[in-house]
Amino acid sequence: MRRTRIAAYVTSLLFAATAVLTGAATAQAAGTGYVALGDSYSSGVGAGSYDSASGSCKRSTKAYPALWAASHSPASFNFVACSGAVTGDVLNNQLGPLNSSTGLVSISIGGNDAGFADVMTTCVLYSESTCVNRVNQARAYVTSTLPAKLDAVYQAIKAKAPSARVVVLGYPRFYQLDGSCIAGLSETERSAINGAADLLDNTIAGRVSAAGLTFGDVRTTFTGHEICSGSSWLHSVNWTNIGESYHPTATGQSSGYLPVLTSKA
Template sequence: MRLSRITAYASSLLLAAGFALIGAGPAKSAEQAAAINYVALGDSYSSGVGAGSYDSGSGDCKRSTKAYPVLWKNAHAPAAFSFTACSGARTGDVVNNQLGPLSSSTTLVSISIGGNDAGFADVMTTCVLQSESSCIARVNEAKRYVDTTLPGNLDKTYSAISSKAPNAHVVVLGYPRFYKLNGSCTLGLSENERTAINGAADYLNAATAKRVADHGFTFAGVVPAFTGHEICSGSAWLHSVNWGNIGESYHPTAAGQSGGYLPTFSGAV
């Protein structure tokens, strides 16, 4: 009988320990989330242009409730969240206008930047409205800018982030390729133009990734997530030319934010 009581007592201790371990998981996760102070910086790809559902208080910055920073915040409930990404932002705009919420207590930062510096909007306008040769010449001009000027601008931006938020894990997100080559599109740009534009996206991503690595940040490329969902894929997560709202052209849809940018960011956090 004594042995039976000892066995039962041991079993109850083990059972209690098991419940304690099971309960420790969610508590630890909640504790980790409570310690996260997240600031979302960047351009229109981070503010959510193209996803709709814009916060009226954000004005021309067009910050969307369907943008990946908000979706991540909703899923993880960080202790603090600040969203200063803005449509049209260049590196200088980030440094001058977006870094206010950063501090030594900031633990997580996301940013996409560099496309506007390199003349993204003008490249696409040229390619849509002018000849193939003009399009490719404008793409090559943008690539020269990426070679000569953009690295210094990125360095200034990343250094400013590090200075204000020295303890933060910084995730820099890239840009998708716009087109599925030999896809379903029968009108619009030529395959040569689409190839050149995709190549420019790769060129920009590669240059950005190098500067990111040199600053000890994390580069999160979205090309894999968007593969099969480019324009001309039949299941696009990017707007083509949107004449009704031209500013949304060549930006991720709500599905592109939730299916492309959100999991890519989450995997890098």
């Protein structure tokens, strides 16, 4: 009788252990898909090698989401980031692939909401004072209006992909001050633009933290590789392909963005 009880006890322990292990394996397997959301910094504008099927979204095989997927082989990969996207575009057009089996989501968003393309156009074409005024308008938007828009995006992602690790990537500073550039914008303009980029990143980071998500700060990896550094991972003004201006190069994607996602995923 005693041996029978011991055998039954051991059997029950083994059964429980098997259930735990099987459950753990099931849980790990449940969240293995990767969905890449966001704007042109995530789609890979500036990196070249665009997927013709992506049209004006300009998704690049050299963008950090494609590079991460190629090296990690997720069970599924949905690359829906799109050039020009604002927070509303993410909410209306990009959330479809998210579900309970999504294990990783990456996103960069907010720069277009703040009008940074118009900021850079204004600064390149007009006076220093006009540039600084436009930067200050963008700063006011980032402070007053953008936080609620970011909150809406992050909450929607969490609702549709409750098991996913969500990594929100920020933006690099554009310029190395007192750098190698001998023409172009003034140091006052470059400093104002960098300051606005910092405000944008810090605002994003704050909302990411409030949502319980993970922020990836690419300012660290891009330090020393801004425009005017002599080793830039960002395009300056490209008059022959204006859409690539102020976007990461292929090296900016592989050495600036990819390591940050990899460390946070």
